[in-house]
Amino acid sequence: MTTDDAPVRSDLDGHLGFLLRLAQVDAFGRFLTRAAMSQGQLTEATLLHLLRLNPGIRQGVLARHLRIKRAHMTKIVQGLDGRRLVDLAIPAEDRRSVTLTLTPTGEAALDALWPRVLRGEAEVPQGLTPEESELLRRLLQKLMTPPGARDQAQDDGHEP
């Protein structure tokens, strides 16, 4: 009954990029199964969580932080706004931008979702000791491009 599969000759796990991707897909699947939520719900929960920590943050700042494209962020925010989970405001200092704040409804939605996120999260370090898990965290953080060095590759690149 187990799909044990013929062995596959592969050198891909010798490549950090492939391995990183496979491990992420693998862990992500475990996460969502355990949390019993869809990818969309997770994105939403994450956004609400960060809004609680950063009330009044600009949506573009949030997008860059989460590596979400601006165009996509617009649609996500429209969805949250349509369900009255966030309040939008246009700050006087820069009237091009949009700032976001949780509504009480948004707070409640977050309170309902976040425990499931934590449950899914607990499933991720499967097979690792706490020490290994911590070490992995440190290495991944070191792998990430520091904010500030990250600009052009992220969005746009206009040439009219």
Next chain:
Amino acid sequence: MTTDDAPVRSDLDGHLGFLLRLAQVDAFGRFLTRAAMSQGQLTEATLLHLLRLNPGIRQGVLARHLRIKRAHMTKIVQGLDGRRLVDLAIPAEDRRSVTLTLTPTGEAALDALWPRVLRGEAEVPQGLTPEESELLRRLLQKLMTPPGARDQAQDDGHEP
């Protein structure tokens, strides 16, 4: 000119799942930029590479190995077949299955693509020493669900 961004209060990098995802997206972007290829080309190159290592492999086995859904794999294979990069065959032992083999055209395509993949791959361990990179590889491998333990969560779940 650098989008240096207001700092974002966040505890997400304390969660291995989030961090894994962000690091993967980050590294993947660097990979694709350096390799100068699209995500689709990378998927294709990876498939062709594994076909060279495993001539005559069944497409479903390949799909599970790469965490690609069966339905999606069908479309990818149709694309490769349409461009004559692979040959499809139905083995007598199990006439439900489809086995794949590289054509000479497929070999040539792989030879053209693979060096770019390696160039992208070299960009991934940015900021890590070779020792840290190797350690990260070992931890990620340990994090992955071993083949054999991975079945139901991967596909289907029928209840007619």
Next chain:
DNA sequence: TATTGTTATACTCTATAACTATA
């Protein structure tokens, strides 16, 4: 001129489910 956000399009990948043909 550059930046913030919006709109729109196309493509990739995921998630399901129903279907066929084999086993």
Next chain:
DNA sequence: TATAGTTATAGAGTATAACAATA
């Protein structure tokens, strides 16, 4: 009954590019 692959549809995310309002 279960498995391998196919088809079809919906949702999520990416990649682009053009646009308006503002800086």
